[in-house]
Amino acid sequence: MSNTKFTLTKRSFLKTGLASVAVSAPFVNRAWAQTTELTMLGWYGTAEPDMVGAFEEANNVKFIPKYYAGGDNMLAALAQNPPGTFDIIHTDAEYAKLLVANDLVLQLDPEDYAFDDLLHDDFKKFAGHWDASGNLYSLITRFGHLGVSYNKETLTAEEAATYDIFWDERLTGKVGHFDWHLPSLGQMSLLMGNASPFDIDAAAWQAVQDKTLSLKPQVGGYFDFGGTFSGLKNGEMLAMVGIGDWVTGILERDGAPVSSVVPKEGGIQWTESYSIAKTSNKADLALKYLDYTMSPEGQVKTAQMLGYPGHAVTKAGRALLNEVDPAEAARSHQVDGDPQDPITLINEGRIKYRDIPVQQTLEDWNDFWSEYKNA
Amino acid sequence: MRRLNAYALTFRLPIIIWQALFFIGPLIFVVAMSFFVVKNYRMVETFELTSWAKMISRDYVWSAYRYTLVMAGSAAAIASILAFPAAWFLAFRCSARARQVALLLLIVPFFTSYLVRTFSWYTILAEAGVLNGGFALFGLGPFKMLNTPFGTLVGYLTLVLPLVMILQTVTMANIDTRLVQAARNLGCTPARTIWSVILPAGKTGFVIAALFAFILSFGDFVAPFYLGGSNPPTMPILIIDTTKAGQQWPRAAVVAVMMMLTLFSIAFAAIVYSYRKRASR
Numbered sequence: 001m002s003n004t005k006f007t008l009t010k011r012s013f014l015k016t017g018l019a020s021v022a023v024s025a026p027f028v029n030r031a032w033a034q035t036t037e038l039t040m041l042g043w044y045g046t047a048e049p050d051m052v053g054a055f056e057e058a059n060n061v062k063f064i065p066k067y068y069a070g071g072d073n074m075l076a077a078l079a080q081n082p083p084g085t086f087d088i089i090h091t092d093a094e095y096a097k098l099l100v101a102n103d104l105v106l107q108l109d110p111e112d113y114a115f116d117d118l119l120h121d122d123f124k125k126f127a128g129h130w131d132a133s134g135n136l137y138s139l140i141t142r143f144g145h146l147g148v149s150y151n152k153e154t155l156t157a158e159e160a161a162t163y164d165i166f167w168d169e170r171l172t173g174k175v176g177h178f179d180w181h182l183p184s185l186g187q188m189s190l191l192m193g194n195a196s197p198f199d200i201d202a203a204a205w206q207a208v209q210d211k212t213l214s215l216k217p218q219v220g221g222y223f224d225f226g227g228t229f230s231g232l233k234n235g236e237m238l239a240m241v242g243i244g245d246w247v248t249g250i251l252e253r254d255g256a257p258v259s260s261v262v263p264k265e266g267g268i269q270w271t272e273s274y275s276i277a278k279t280s281n282k283a284d285l286a287l288k289y290l291d292y293t294m295s296p297e298g299q300v301k302t303a304q305m306l307g308y309p310g311h312a313v314t315k316a317g318r319a320l321l322n323e324v325d326p327a328e329a330a331r332s333h334q335v336d337g338d339p340q341d342p343i344t345l346i347n348e349g350r351i352k353y354r355d356i357p358v359q360q361t362l363e364d365w366n367d368f369w370s371e372y373k374n375a
Numbered sequence: 376m377r378r379l380n381a382y383a384l385t386f387r388l389p390i391i392i393w394q395a396l397f398f399i400g401p402l403i404f405v406v407a408m409s410f411f412v413v414k415n416y417r418m419v420e421t422f423e424l425t426s427w428a429k430m431i432s433r434d435y436v437w438s439a440y441r442y443t444l445v446m447a448g449s450a451a452a453i454a455s456i457l458a459f460p461a462a463w464f465l466a467f468r469c470s471a472r473a474r475q476v477a478l479l480l481l482i483v484p485f486f487t488s489y490l491v492r493t494f495s496w497y498t499i500l501a502e503a504g505v506l507n508g509g510f511a512l513f514g515l516g517p518f519k520m521l522n523t524p525f526g527t528l529v530g531y532l533t534l535v536l537p538l539v540m541i542l543q544t545v546t547m548a549n550i551d552t553r554l555v556q557a558a559r560n561l562g563c564t565p566a567r568t569i570w571s572v573i574l575p576a577g578k579t580g581f582v583i584a585a586l587f588a589f590i591l592s593f594g595d596f597v598a599p600f601y602l603g604g605s606n607p608p609t610m611p612i613l614i615i616d617t618t619k620a621g622q623q624w625p626r627a628a629v630v631a632v633m634m635m636l637t638l639f640s641i642a643f644a645a646i647v648y649s650y651r652k653r654a655s656r
Contacts, residue, residue, distance in 0.1 A: 069619075072416070076622040079416040102415065173519060179605065181620075221522035221604020231604075234501045236521050366620035367433070373616075374435035374442075374607050 038285060039064045041077055042090030043272070044225070045307015054301075055292050061285065069225070070180060071095030072362075078104055083279035087286045093271035094182075094355045096138040097128030105275035106283060108136045113294055117314045119343050127353065129273055138273035141293050142302045142310035145269055145342055145351060146183050146244040147262040154238045161263045163191040166239060172218055176237035179222040181369035183242035183268060186354060188212045190265045197268070199358035209368055215241075216375045232258050245332060246270070246308040252331060262340065266350045272310065296320040304328055311342050402635070409628035416622045426625040430633075436613065440633065443609040446524065447593035450531035454588045455581065457532070458540040463573070465540075466547030467555070478544060481537045493530050493597050500526060500602070522604030530598020535588040542587065546580025547573065582649035590638055610634050 038061055040047045047065030049056075056062060066085075068074045071092050078086065078099075089105065099105045115124045118140070129138040150160040159165055166175050177184050182198075189197035189208050200208065220237055221227065228247055231237035233256050240247070244260045244267070251258050274293060276286045292298045299317020302310055304325060311334055312318045322329045333340040345351050357365050410422045430436050465474050484492065499505045500520040510516035520526055550573060558568045574581065592598075596611035605612050610630055617627040 072619060072621055075416045079622075176604075179616075219606060220519075221606045222608075223604065224600075227601065227604070230497060231522075234497065235503055236501060363621060366616075369620075370433070370608075370613070370616055371435045373605060374438045 035060050035062045036282065036285060037062050037064050038087045038282060038289065039066060039085060040088040040090060041066050041068065041074060041086040041277075042088070043067065043069070043307070045305055046090045048305075048307060050304070050306045051301055052289075054297070055289060059285070059288065061289075071098075075099075075102075078277075084277075084281060085279075086277045087280040087282050088289060089275045089277055090141075091138070091273060091275065093126060093128045093138070093140070093273055093353065095128075096273050096275060099275055100128070100131055100137045104278055105137050106278050106280070108139060108276070108287075108290075110136045112287075112291070113139060114314070117316055119313055119315055119318060120346055122346065122353075123313055126271065126273075127355075138275045139290050139294065140271060140273050140313050142299075142305075142313060143269055143271045143342070144244055144246045144310045145260075145262050145267040145345065146187065146242060146354075147260055147267040149232065149240040149243050149248045149258065149260040151232070151235060151238040152257040152259055157259065157261050160239070160259075160261050163187055163263055163265055165263075166215055166218060166241060171239050173220045174236070174238040175215065175218040176220055176228065176231050176240045177222045178228055178240065178242040178247075179224055180242065181365045182354060182356070183270075185212065185365055185369070186268045186352070187241060188215075190268070190352065193265075196358075197352050198355040201359055205360055205364075209372075212368075212372055213375055216372065222373055232256065244270075246310065249309040249332060262345055262350055264350075266352055267345065268354050269346070269351050270354050300324060303332070303334065405628050405631050405635075409625055409632050411625045411628075413621065413623055413625060418622075418624055426623070426629050430626050430629040436630070436633075439608050439610055439613045440637075442607055443593060443611075444637070446527055446531070446599070446609065447589050450528060450535060450592040451585045451589040453528065454532055454535045454539040455543075455585045458536060458543050458584070462540050462543035462547055463569075465544045466550070467552070474544065474548065478541060481541050481544075484533075484537050489534055490597055490601075492533050493601050496526070496529055496533070496602055497521065500529065521602060522606055524603060527599045527603030527609075530602040531588075531592040531595060534595060534598065535591050538591075539584045539588050542580060542584035543577075546577040546584070549580075550576045579649040582645050586642060586645045589641065593638060594634065 036059075040052075040063055042065065044067045045051065047063040047067075052061075052063045066077065068077055071094065074089070074091055074095060075098060078089070089099065091099065118124055123140050126138075126140050129140060130136055148160045148163065148165060150165070154170060155165065155168075159168075165171070185208060186197045188211050189200060189204070192204065192207050192211055194200050194204055194208075221231065223231055223237075228237075228240060228243060229251065232240060232248065233251055233254075244262075248256075248258045248260045274290050276283050276290070280286055293302060294314060294317075296314070296316040297320070299312040299314050300321045303312045303317070303321050309328075309332060311332065312321055318329070318334055321334060329335055330338075333342060335341065338344070342351075356362055407420075408418070409426055410424065411418050411420055412423050412425055413419070465477050469477065497504070501507070502517040502519065502521075506520065507517040510518065520529070554572050554576060555568060558572045563571065594611055596609075596615065599605065599609040600612055600615075603609075608616065610633070614627045614630050617623045617630065
């Protein structure tokens with residue numbers, strides 16, 4: 001048996017106490033400055049450090065990203081995760097209306113945002129962001145245009161300025177598709193002269209299908225993000241249907257000889273917005289992030305986003321982009337007076353906003369897409 | 376009445392539990408899921424034939440099915456033929472030591488991710504890649520190899536060729552070499568020896584190797600997607616497409632069940648064939 005006695009003197013008590021405080025101090029400090037986590041459901045890149053780093057630092061926030069590809073996956077993630085999982089939802093405009101219809105997102109106060117500063121009037125009451133009663137649910141944050149993406153060593157910009165170029169014999173086996181039916185079939189619908197490419201009757205839909213099937217001999221493959229990038233970069237694909245500067249812009253920044261142009265038949269606009277999940281218990285902080293994304297600094301970051309570039313939606317954002325990164329502003333045509341200025345293209349009526357099929361179901365379009373891939 | 380042998384059961388139980396938990400359970404769930412429906416992007420547990428009716432009435436499902444069968448069958452046949460000479464050499468012409476080293480080297484590719492190995496083919500098969508660079512020296516090409524069925528086959532062989540070679544080597548190494556010597560002594564040509572002695576003696580091993588190659592290729596998503604450009608899609612790509620669009624997991628389950636029934640049938644037929652005794656004359 002041990003003879004050791006346990007005695008607590010005043011001196012040892014003080015020594016032990018001071019040592020304990022010293023050892024635990026860092027943990028206490030860390031606890032006091034507890035970082036708040038904001039979970040974002042979004043397209044790849046939206047919660048990366050280049051986008052959210054400054055906000056995280058300024059507000060002691062840590063973004064937890066949950067990335068998806070395609071609006072269907074976004075809706076599925078919301079349906080299959082417990083309420084409260086997500087705080088901020090980054091989505092395409094055509095799916096934002098489904099968020100509103102399914103009562104999944106918080107109502108926003110229009111008074112909080114400078115709608116007068118938006119670059120185009122269409123952006124102020126963007127379809128799907130407001131409900132029928134005029135209540136705001138989603139905030140437009142960036143956009144881009146889809147057209148003909150091409151290899152500059154094979155085609156000139158003039159040659160690429162029509163969707164008919166996809167049938168050019170120089171491109172046989174070299175036309176790639178981004179593997180999503182909406183943009184590709186939307187472009188085919190534009191080529192068939194449909195003023196509202198996603199709102200077409202049965203006859204027009206049949207014509208779109210026939211025209212698309214006639215492209216099959218030209219098609220070299222159907223690709224995801226990675227395949228699209230590598231196909232264009234290594235020259236396996238000389239033209240791509242269903243994409244735009246959001247892909248070629250990244251490759252152009254790296255010096256690849258590729259570019260995108262909005263053809264004479266018109267282009268399709270993808271529009272992204274932020275919403276706040278109705279079940280979020282950090283709505284105040286999420287609202288603060290929405291404010292940040294609409295600030296000039298936030299808009300510059302969204303235009304420069306490393307994941308994939310987009311266009312600023314506010315005048316102040318575009319002005320700051322021209323000031324701090326004139327090269328990127330020029331490359332992406334976000335310069336007043338540029339003939340390919342995205343706002344000019346909208347004003348000229350050459351841009352149609354991407355939507356989900358109106359007279360057919362998404363399933364109809366997807367079924368045909370599967371048939372086309374197997375044709 | 377037979378008494379329960381606790382000793383034997385102790386050794387059998389883990390594999391029974393393992394199979395029940397990780398094979399039979401999920402299998403039953405996938406079959407059940409094929410009768411569910413999706414409403415508002417959420418699966419509803421019910422018993423409806425909607426997904427089955429939808430999928431089996433679509434031509435594109437059957438064309439993907441035929442294409443997958445042909446490609447996986449081709450991969451199994453090509454891998455078996457390509458592997459045979461090397462396996463024969465390792466089994467009959469190498470020292471035991473050299474065979475061990477060769478088998479180790481055949482295992483090494485599996486240390487690297489299959490996805491990485493597949494992507495590395497990009498630099499070799501691309502039109503501006505290594506192979507076409509070599510052809511260009513002889514004034515040939517460029518040949519389109521990526522995003523073609525050839526690209527898919529290359530991917531499948533990347534996955535299965537080392538495995539088939541290992542199985543064939545082990546199979547032939549276990550054949551009694553006296554049988555081979557006797558055949559030669561009795562005047563058989565090398566080809567006749569292979570046909571009449573080696574192939575029958577190692578039939579089970581050869582069939583199992585080809586079966587593995589078929590099963591792995593039939594279910595592979597990576598090669599047809601990244602090297603074949605999904606053009607045309609295979610059954611695993613169809614599963615991905617189906618889940619991407621409208622979160623139709625029940626329809627994906629139908630495709631999965633079709634694939635499993637096919638694999639069960641082919642595996643059963645292959646096993647029966649490989650263990651069947653030759654008819655006495």
